[in-house]
Amino acid sequence: AQRVTQPEKLLSVFKGAPVELKCNYSYSGSPELFWYVQYSRQRLQLLLRHISRESIKGFTADLNKGETSFHLKKPFAQEEDSAMYYCALKGRTDSWGKLQFGAGTQVVVTP
Amino acid sequence: ETGVTQSPTHLIKTRGQQVTLRCSSQSGHNTVSWYQQALGQGPQFIFQYYREEENGRGNFPPRFSGLQFPNYSSELNVNALELDDSALYLCASSSRGAGNTIYFGEGSWLTVV
Secondary structure: OOEEEOOOOEEEEEOOOOEEEOOEEEOOOOOEEEEEEEOOOOOOEEEEEOOOOOOEOOEEEOOEOOOOEOOEEEOOOOHHHOEEEEEEEEOOOOOOOOOEEOOOEEEEEEO | OOOOEEEOOEEEEOOOOOEEEEEEOOOOOOEEEEEEEOOOOOOEEEEEEEOOEEEEEOOOOOOEEEEEOOOOOEEEEEOOOOHHHOEEEEEEEEOOOOOOOOEEOOOEEEEEO
16 A cells, blocks of 8 residues: 655754655555645645656655655755645556655754 | 635534535536545545546445536545544546646535534
8 A cells, every 4th residue: 555654744944954854655556656745825736747857846756666765855955945845646557647645754944 | 716715614514414515616627526634644535526426435434425527626525434534535637648736625514514
């Protein structure tokens, strides 16, 4: 069965420090992986996806198939990065709108 | 372009009752998905609608049903409400096709007492 695990419920970092949010998945095959973010009082929105291999707001994520991980990283955290972050997986044969989400990691960046 | 809108934003129902939640998809989007997000959990996929037909379903019982209308708006219906149905219900829309982003609404908070 496919599963997405985010082991940290809460991550507290200082402004300017590096931040890494862990995401591990289980899936037999090659999934698509995403990171979604929810800022306070805002809706859930896509941050980045592994197939784009892009950097958004300074965040990057590399898909490691050997370790089945898709960790999210940013070298220098900013206060505006405080938010809830969800890792999500889509199976290759899943219907387009079907995503499997992790439980989420709350990031708090303190000045 | 308008975003995904949902109504109502909050509602309270009694166990055993039925509820209907509504969603207007983003302009130009023809696919709608529904998710349930319990407190402290990530969203869980309920089902998806494309061209007015259910096109994928998660692990939810038949008392969770839906509709999609010709204008691509959608409804989620839940019958025989249970206390565990208390959650945030999210609607998401997209244009079908690889690489297209899924856009979420702000959700409808349902409390079952």
